[in-house]
Amino acid sequence: MMTKVAMVTGGAQGIGKAIVTRLAKDGFAVGVADLKLDNAKKVADTINAGGGQALAVEVDVADRDSVFDAVRKVADEFDGFDVLINNAGLGPTTPIDTITLEQFDTVYHVNVGGVLWGIQAAHEQFKKFNHGGKIINATSQAGVVGNPNLALYSGTKFAVRGITQVAARDLAAENITVNAFAPGIVDTPMMRNIAHEVGQNAGKDDDWGMQTFAKDIALGRLSQPSDVANAVAFLAGPDSDYMTGQTLEVDGGMQFH
């Protein structure tokens, strides 16, 4: 059987690193795509040293050409393309009155633009290889329910769910599924930074900032990146073939529907 090929944006750190590492273990040849190429190389080196197949590629997901280039490089290197995980994102703390035009542009170009360009670039490869594929987008529990202090971020993550639903309908006839995953409060540099800023704004410490978000997790613990990677592995594999347009919430029981 041909080795399947997947690329993960933001694969050098946090949730993306856990996803790319898990997919390599599941037998995928993987592209580790990140703005920080040195960090992506470290992740790819570790996967290759462990017997997997990985290629580090530089990408700025806000730049359409850069996304197309990265996807093409991974597809050319492994002679195939099957799964794209649009994981890269920015999570600034943005109390309503502090939001600037520059922040708006930056966050929407990365979190929303990056997903759109990723869908287009993956579609190009699926057509080239004449088969379907899977596109998996990172939203958040904050894209299901608005979270305090995160107006820009929550707005972009709601948009990701909308784009996921539309792309699922538009691409279904080509046997392409499009789903999203919605993590909760995951112990990564992004979340630690949010906790720090929210704590500071309230004159409190980082733990207080983290608890502002984590207090309603039914399972009573913060998420590790591997919790999310487990669910994404399901979305990337054949057991999710009959799912499209869905958002899989992996939040330890924060939002119930």
Ligand SMILES: NC(=O)C1=CN([C@@H]2O[C@H](COP(=O)(O)OP(=O)(O)OC[C@H]3O[C@@H](n4cnc5c(N)ncnc54)[C@H](O)[C@@H]3O)[C@@H](O)[C@H]2O)C=CC1
């Ligand atoms: N940490 C959390 O609690 C949650 C995170 N998420 C989402 O999961 C995804 C990953 O989050 P984390 O791992 O926590 O983030 P992180 O900030 O720890 O890591 C993000 C990675 O993306 C890369 N990146 C940033 N901008 C980029 C760009 N323009 N182009 C390419 N790469 C870029 C960074 O270099 C970094 O390696 C994001 O979309 C985030 O919104 C969703 C829910 C909760």
Ligand SMILES: CC(=O)C(C)=O
């Ligand atoms: C950063 C994030 O996605 C949260 C707080 O849900």
